[in-house]
Amino acid sequence: MNDEQENTTSFNERFNRHFNDFDKALKSAAEKFLSLPDSRVRVVSHLDADGISSAAIIIKALNRLGRFYSLTILPQLKYEDVVRFSSEKDKVFIFTDLGSGELCAFNELMKDKQVFILDHHQPEACELKENITHVNPHNFDFNGSSEICGAGVTYMFAKHLDSKNKDLSRIAILGIIGDVQNPKEGLNKLILKDAVDTGNIKVIKGLRIFGAQTKPLYKALVQSTDFNIPGVTGNESGAIQFLKQIGVEPKINGKWRRIIDLDKDELKRLVEGIVMLRFGEDTPEDIIGDVYLFTKEREGSPLKDAKEFATVLNACGRMGKASYGIGACLGDLRFKKLAVSVLDDYRKEIVNGLKFFEKNRNSNYVIEENGLLIINAQSKIKPTVIGTVCSIIARNTSLKDDTFIMGLARIDDRYTKISMRYKGNKEVNLKEILSDILGDSEGEVGGHHFAAGAYIASEYEQEFINRAKQVIQDKLLKVKTL
Numbered sequence: 001m002n003d004e005q006e007n008t009t010s011f012n013e014r015f016n017r018h019f020n021d022f023d024k025a026l027k028s029a030a031e032k033f034l035s036l037p038d039s040r041v042r043v044v045s046h047l048d049a050d051g052i053s054s055a056a057i058i059i060k061a062l063n064r065l066g067r068f069y070s071l072t073i074l075p076q077l078k079y080e081d082v083v084r085f086s087s088e089k090d091k092v093f094i095f096t097d098l099g100s101g102e103l104c105a106f107n108e109l110m111k112d113k114q115v116f117i118l119d120h121h122q123p124e125a126c127e128l129k130e131n132i133t134h135v136n137p138h139n140f141d142f143n144g145s146s147e148i149c150g151a152g153v154t155y156m157f158a159k160h161l162d163s164k165n166k167d168l169s170r171i172a173i174l175g176i177i178g179d180v181q182n183p184k185e186g187l188n189k190l191i192l193k194d195a196v197d198t199g200n201i202k203v204i205k206g207l208r209i210f211g212a213q214t215k216p217l218y219k220a221l222v223q224s225t226d227f228n229i230p231g232v233t234g235n236e237s238g239a240i241q242f243l244k245q246i247g248v249e250p251k252i253n254g255k256w257r258r259i260i261d262l263d264k265d266e267l268k269r270l271v272e273g274i275v276m277l278r279f280g281e282d283t284p285e286d287i288i289g290d291v292y293l294f295t296k297e298r299e300g301s302p303l304k305d306a307k308e309f310a311t312v313l314n315a316c317g318r319m320g321k322a323s324y325g326i327g328a329c330l331g332d333l334r335f336k337k338l339a340v341s342v343l344d345d346y347r348k349e350i351v352n353g354l355k356f357f358e359k360n361r362n363s364n365y366v367i368e369e370n371g372l373l374i375i376n377a378q379s380k381i382k383p384t385v386i387g388t389v390c391s392i393i394a395r396n397t398s399l400k401d402d403t404f405i406m407g408l409a410r411i412d413d414r415y416t417k418i419s420m421r422y423k424g425n426k427e428v429n430l431k432e433i434l435s436d437i438l439g440d441s442e443g444e445v446g447g448h449h450f451a452a453g454a455y456i457a458s459e460y461e462q463e464f465i466n467r468a469k470q471v472i473q474d475k476l477l478k479v480k481t482l
């Protein structure tokens, strides 16, 4: 509690000191954009849920201005992408949810373009020329990893383009949830307020179990990996038995019931039952909390709960169908259906990835050594799915504790995506370890302590694997002597 209070105080202090400047920077960026001649706008955004929400917000805002645009969605902005953009004929670019890591490249290469960067990632230090407009919360002492997301920055910019865009705050909520931020923390609060004020979002107290709107109740409980429920998580018969014990029928008239199908009393018994089972956990009541609902979506739709909607967007991005996700954000009925159907394809893709791993455990595709598991999937697993596959393997209980998991998947004929996860309970910083492995080679690393990723030229795959073995063995030795 104390920590939280301290954080809140310091946020309020920082808010009083810097918010005006941050908002002014957004406002003058918007004014600058509006003063430019009316040419086609090139929008470039990131492929995750936050990036797709950002793109949806800016596209709607451009539509309202009657401006033409073209859209590009990238898994990551690389130096060579900037090289490519610099030689294209478009004069005005808006980068959302990415760009802050390549500021020097913009400076150097985009000399005859007007570039707007609306991002929340840690910015590269660089003195910017006049034609590069960069707005980033980090430059105003706000925390871009917890207090505002890419869609949040984009939304605040859009609101300065036209106050009508206030209704787009609902889309920014998807970016916040997608980037695993708290809508009640930091600058996110302002966006949540707009989303509630415009009547688009409703916040309720509920079970924070994924799939309340769509999954059979027992299944949602079995799959509750975010909140462990002893005897129920990962245990189908345990889940059904638990429901019978608390007097909640898992099935009525041959139809599996969802959380939203329960009446008030049943829901109360369910919550109490879960909290009881979680009694040994550090914070048993954490499973109850804020749930963010889209008021205009129908009950039971995968787009009703912001967490499920964000998952749909994420799937769209990773399956190369970002435009479906953008259409769904903008409320287009046809795209909503298409976007939801992509989620099934995405799940199949993950299952196929896991099957590939299991089938090839004794082949050249999978290297298993003391404390290290490398899946060199080549083109057998999509680069946008390899990270999720590694995460699931890391949660798999049959794997020994203290294991580093790495996945390699080809992006095209030149680049390979690397994902890294860890199973165990030691303090590790995967981003740092991955940087160690890459050394001074050309690769670029992103991520954080528990999940890291990188891109390397495919010709260095073998060299990378060799170095990974070496670095991880050193690491394991160190971990053991701690």
Ligand SMILES: [Mn+2]
Residues within 6 Å of the ligand: 050, 051, 097, 120, 149, 150, 151, 179
């Ligand atoms: Mn983001």
